[in-house]
Amino acid sequence: MRTDRGGDLRAGDVGRSVSLCGWVARRREHGEHLAFIDLRDRSGVVQCVVDGASELRSEFVVRITGTVRPRPEGTANDDLATGEIEVGDCQVEVLNQAEPPPFPVSDRVDADETARLRHRYVDLRRERMQRNLVMRAAVTRALRAAMDGQGFLEVETPLLWVPTPEGAREFVIPSRLQPGNFYVLPQSPQLAKQLLMVAGLDRYYQIARCLRDEDLRADRQFEFAQLDLEASFVSQDDVLAFVAEAVLDATEAATGERPGEIERLTWTEAMERFGSDKPDLRAGPELVELGPVFVFAATGFKAFQAPCIKGIRVEGGSGDFGRNKLDALTDRAKSLGAKGLVWMRVKPEGELESPVAKFLSADELAGIVARTEAAPGDLVLVVADERPTVRAVLGQLRLDLGRPPVSEGERRFVWITEFPLFEGLDGDGRPVPAHHAFTMPHPDDLDRLESDPLSVRSQSYDLVLNGWELGSGSIRIHRADIQSRIFALLGISEADAEARFGFLLSAFRYGAPPHGGFAVGLDRLVAGYPHGAGRNSVLLYVRRGANPPLYIGVDLARR
RNA sequence: GGUCCCGUGGUGCAGUUUGGAGUGCACGCCGCCCUGUCAAGGCGGAGGUCGCGAGUUCAAAUCUCGUCGGGACCGCCA
The missing domain is CATH 3.30.1360.30 (GAD-like domain)
Structure with a gap:
């Protein structure tokens, strides 16, 4: 049906006969026998010269056959990648007509966001949106390549899962076969990936879907993706190196520039010098x-x-x-x-x-x-x-007093390490885990676990970009004796532990290797690359709160 | 669960402070003109329950209350 994507055409294509398919982005009519049609497809826009365009309207789907030729002297357009050439002697075939779009398909105009979400398929025709999706694909490709290159195995974990005793509120799915019982959608593959370590998979990664039934925020969705990884027989520094390789490769793929080494701060340093555990080092x-x-x-x-x-x-x-x-x-x-x-x-x-x-x-x-x-x-x-x-x-x-937008200026990645193991005491005077109950304490602090728990550091770590928390991870406890001490501190009896974490603990009895991992928020990572981009410009679909649920323009299913 | 902000032709805005005829701008849309434009240009036209509902008033886009929708933030997100 077509020979090329129009936006790919360059001076080197001059003289070729081409067939292009796409949408009418703009038309400029100059009387009965001269009109310019800007044809848009995924690759961009190219100008087609046609003999009259009175039947064409914005967003009509057309097939245009013509010859690539240089533009006449003085009429090149430096603002277009295809600006040196045009397609002439065009035959236009209307493949489909279209109603006028509900908002301009243009990067210049900020249309009403509700309308953009309701007609997401039109919104996504914008060049910027497509560019971001293309870049997102480049990022995930680079992440996969980096993980593969480091000996990680991609494994998909189940979506229909079981409740995790701690963490975010989970989405539930009614079971047809066991009325009254429910599946739970994973808030993260945390437990599944630890089981993979017990299984001897050694190094696992996945671009994982995570689902959390929590209230929304500007940079938060019910459904999001992360680069999730876990590795056995590794130290904290090993994990940081794995993640750094992937994130720096992805950044290079997205921006063309590879940042230098990722800086490092301990949690205490970050708090003392920047007053935050996700410091923005730029300004x-x-x-x-x-x-x-x-x-x-x-x-x-x-x-x-x-x-x-x-x-x-x-x-x-x-x-x-x-x-x-x-x-x-x-x-x-x-x-x-x-x-x-x-x-x-x-x-x-x-x-x-x-x-x-x-x-x-x-x-x-x-x-x-x-x-x-x-x-x-x-x-x-x-x-x-x-x-x-x-x-x-x-x-x-x-x-x-002066924080530049996240995606502007330099890109300052920083590791935050040595988070406190506990974030404080609860009403009963028991320590509250800062991360989760399976986080390995810092080896130097193990002897203070009972005597001074709030001073104990953990082997957990965050990756921060310009004040954004991009991800976090930890070395997990794999030894039963340390796990017992933690449970005792938290006031979790053996029976409680068995009831709440039984399947993990029982798996650990069959030979759990030392292991640790990390998860990088993919949406945040990608949103940090394009200038001026926000969450909604790097996600395919955006979910908002309240009624009627606006997802792809239709309401939720009812039963 | 809480606090604050915003709803005006298809889109983006002004008008609301100080009530006085749906007033204005830009884009888009429709028609006509136009042979080198590229956010084309010129002329003409259509398009509105000022989110919705009460209240105050001779009179409400404008003031008050309620409600719906949206946004930001707090709680929450191990």
């Missing part, structure tokens, strides 16, 4: 510890008699922040949980101007300037509070 000031400045601890300023004092330096911020903006920043800090926000302007002579300056000694003021390395014209923001509050507030403020 914004780091948090500076100010507590030690006040060695004498007996500062006369009550607000600074706190367990933790940190500041951030806003370069050149003195002039940019008048009282209104400072008040707004203070309100923002309070809404984030701080009791207040102390600001200090560095005056041309180097001394500090601040509402609280009179409560601080000269040494203290000088210490703040020295620690923050503040220069004249800078602004220093200080929060004093409990350590988690200080981190959270300043961590958010540094982003508020």
Whole structure:
């Protein structure tokens, strides 16, 4: 039916007779006997010169047969990949007519998103959307190649699964054969892949569908994909290397540029310096510890008699922040949980101007300037509070003060390692796992497991890109003695454990190898590549909340 | 479960603060003209329950309440 995709034609094709099929993107009529048709297919757009186009309308499906020729002198179009040539002497065959589209099929116009989702098949005709889907395919191809190259075996795990005792809320599917019983759709292949390790598969990966019945967010869908992997006989560094290889290859495939080494921060470093376990390293000031400045601890300023004092330096911020903006920043800090926000302007002579300056000694003021390395014209923001509050507030403020969009500027991947094993204590004083109950503690901290559990680090790790959590993983517990200690700490009896995790524990009794793994969120990874892209431009279909459920333009099934 | 914001021809917006005739702009659509355009251009035209429902008022796109839809965020997402 066709010989080429029109968008692929170049000067080298001049003279060829071609047949092209596609949609009428635009037409420009110049009287009865000259019209230009921009023909669009997956490869892009090419200009066809036809003898009259009065029967053609936007989005008609046509087959055009003609001859590739160079455009007349002076009429080339640098904005088009096909701009040097055109297809002339065209015969046009209308394969199908079309109603006017509900919104312009153009990258220039941001149409109503509801309409775009309802008519997703029209929305996906946009060049940008198709480009993103093509890029997504390039990314998954690169991921597969990287995993294959590292000796991983692709294995598909079941979708009709059983409940997992912890984690996200799961979708349930009624069973026809056992009325009253339900299948559960996996929130991740976590347990299945651990069983594959017990089975001796050694290195497994999958581009896995994950389904979570949780509330939606801008970057969150019920249904999403991840590169899921698990490997036996590996250390944490081995896992990080596997993932880095795949992610860097994918980035190169998507953008043409291979980032350098992925940086590494421990969780504590990330929290202290950036106030976040998913730091955006591109911009914004780091948090500076100010507590030690006040060695004498007996500062006369009550607000600074706190367990933790940190500041951030806003370069050149003195002039940019008048009282209104400072008040707004203070309100923002309070809404984030701080009791207040102390600001200090560095005056041309180097001394500090601040509402609280009179409560601080000269040494203290000088210490703040020295620690923050503040220069004249800078602004220093200080929060004093409990350590988690200080981190959270300043961590958010540094982003508020200048965070570029995720997909713009440089690409800063960073590993966050040594997460705490427990995130705190529950109402009964029992530690709460930060990851899951099968995460291996850091070997150096094992002897403190019972005596000081909150200080115990885990062998779990996250991959972060420009402030986005791209994925996470851990080394799993494979030894029964350590698992028993964890269950004891969590207050899970042997009977409880058997009831909740029985099939995994029983599998582990038949020879479980040391193993660990990772999962990379594919949608987030891909959305981070194109400039200005959002979630909805890299997904085939987008699911939104509430009624009527807008999926592919139809309601959910009812029974 | 909670907080805040937004609903105006097919699309994108202005109009809402301070109530006074569905008023305006751009795109698209329909018709006519046009032989080198490319977001073609010119002339003309059609297209509206201002999300929906109450209330206040002589009068509501505009004010109030409710409701539906959408968005952002918190909870939640091991």
